[in-house]
Amino acid sequence: MKKQIIVLFAGLLVTAGCGLQPVHAERQALKVCSAENEMPYSNKKGEGFENKLAEIIADELGRKVEFVTWADPRYIVRDFLDKGLCDVVIGMDAGDPRVLTTKPYYRSGYVFITRTEGTDEIKSWDDEALRKAERIAFVPGTPPEVMMRAIGRYNDMFNYMHELAGFKSRRNEYIKYENEKLVSEVSGGKADVAVLWGPAAARYVKASSTPLTMTLIPDDNKRADGEKVGFHYSTSLGVRKDDTALLKELEKAVENRSDEITQILQAEGIPLVDEPEQVLVSK
Structure with a gap:
């Protein structure tokens, strides 16, 4: 019995010496x-x-x-x-x-995007430049739409807003707006300002051949009825x-x-x- 145990133990040592390692199951992706x-x-x-x-x-x-x-x-x-x-x-x-x-x-927030040269930086929804802007690019269904209504600029941007839509999917008419396109509206001079979610716009603001300024919108905006509109x-x-x-x-x-x-x-x-x-x- 002792001889069998010794032989078995020796066999295990030989196996270990051959470089065999315990097998561990790889975690799923x-x-x-x-x-x-x-x-x-x-x-x-x-x-x-x-x-x-x-x-x-x-x-x-x-x-x-x-x-x-x-x-x-x-x-x-x-x-x-x-x-x-x-x-x-x-x-x-x-x-x-x-x-x-x-x-x-x-944590991030929505931003105003304007051309750096020849355009005043817009810092809040009370800025007079927003009331004078000929075109403002934004995505419907986002907080900027709520504030566009609050400052009375939604209706006169209605047709322009629909020009910005990239496409409609066949499934329940999902409408997509391309972030790069909306930024390019400003860099190309077609829009005076764009109001976008910062993370969606940052890459295209950096890559623009026309210098652009991206200003974080404060998180203290309110509708006409006093209800807060979150921007962060x-x-x-x-x-x-x-x-x-x-x-x-x-x-x-x-x-x-x-x-x-x-x-x-x-x-x-x-x-x-x-x-x-x-x-x-x-x-």
Whole structure:
């Protein structure tokens, strides 16, 4: 019996000497829902800043990233996340009630974009230049539309607004506005000012051959009835409501790689603002 034990032990030593290592199962890829063509956020080629952010998060988790792309933003949660086609949605509003959201990884705001030379910088919705502007480029259904109505400039921009639409999808008439096009309206002199979400516009403002000024809009705007209109928002990662384990992993990853995340956002030229004391996170 002792001889058999010794022979068996010797065999194990020989096996170890042959360089065989214990086999560990590789973690599955982190499936990230991202836009197939919504630059500067993401595209199929991985050229958006959200593509880069997702790669950093996946790397921190020790997983490869697999992008699951969508074409229509209205059905990401219902048709992709909830059906298990992806594990996480990047670029979600913090506190979105459809999902669990991580603590925000950045907070930004809407901006006024004007030509640097020959144009006065616009700093607020009370600025007289907005009332005199011949054309103002903005995206319908966003906070700028609310304020355009409040200052009485929505109706006279109605036709111009529809000229800016990129296309309509066949599915329920989803209308898309290209961020690059709206910025180019200002750089090309077709519009006096554009009012856009900062992260959507920053890349094109930096790349413009015509010097442009991007001014962060204060977060203290009100409608005619006194109701506040928010212009600063926090962005998070979203997971299914029952996936609390992944939520905790993602929050730790964001915390550990916060410096790299900030570097990517700053390189993009995105205006960053501090988080309020109470951050809205869905639970």
